[in-house]
Amino acid sequence: MRRSFTVSLERYGYTVRAAADGLTGLESFRDEDFDLLILDVMLPGLDGIGLCRKVRETSLVPVLMMSARGDGLDIVSGLEAGADDYVVKPVDTNVLVARIRSLLRRATYAPAPAAAGQPAADPAGPAEGELLAFGDLTIHTGGLDVAVGGTPVALTPTELKLLLEFAAHPGIVLERHTLLRNVWDYGWDGDSRVVDLCVQRLRGKLGRDRIETVRGFGYKLRR
Template structure:
């Protein structure tokens, strides 16, 4: 059986109001092997999203009808699908708003196609792959069935499920991979650039706000005291 037959083509929804940019990105991403659908405004994008079946969303921030931030919030009400935001603003306000709304990553326009494809590939890998907890986790809290237990927090590394006090917690692929990275190194300070490399697959210096906002979302779901900020260095997962 060929790999094309065994591996489904990733379905990507692009929501971009600039006609030329939308068409050029759609054609370029199709050439890279993605099955594309596109929308010119947020409300149309929301309607297409609700049809289901997408593996990843690429949302422009400035959209008519319903902007990209609002669209991302609507998506997060029902779905953990990876979301990549595109922002034309250089002051960072859109970046922070998008990440707070639940986006996994962002790119700043104008963006080269190869950069966009690299971020999409990274997000899709993150959605289907989780790191194996390292030796630190193996000596602190590991159960025979592969679960990691830290107080009332349980991580099922096989089923990729997370529970707090016995109740399931819904995490995006990025949040889950970040948690697994922390759980693999309990009590060890992880610098932001290390997390950008290991979780976001950045091979160059990235924006540490991506890490900070994802940690903030993770704290909101797991408990504020679970992840400690070590000022000037990074973060540490409490044992």
């Protein structure tokens, strides 16, 4: 399967680095710069969920998790570990490429994180944009900077796009299928667990009461 996906993705113009186990994958991740990671849950040595947690300790790179069909526990565990989206095996190459393209488009929202202890670089100077404030939560839409109480918050591209979607509709309830369409680029009713788990991660970074659950409908950002 690994060889098949490598050949197929290279035909679409991607440069692929493949690893047969999680520890080799972690070593490769630390040695090279990647635009996106595809992690199989069932990797030997260090499984995909453990590898995703290791990646999230230092990087906001988009992560696509690959799971066995119908294994809901693996899906939820992968999303909780920080994955942005998932596909189930067996997966059609066209579907896989569509998810990759969606994640890479989302990644254009997020500036590269600064090194530990260093301010974020802004070689082009101050970015134009609007400063949005919701209590002590501030979002600079030009520089895509997010802070709570003046402290910068690092968000993955998916978390950032989800927050921007909420910020564009403060106080308005957004249904899960609307968020799936606008944030994850699903043209059909996808798995709402990706929304629920991403909202959970946002709450962990921004504050538990920032995003309100409206049972039976969806979520809204408190004004």
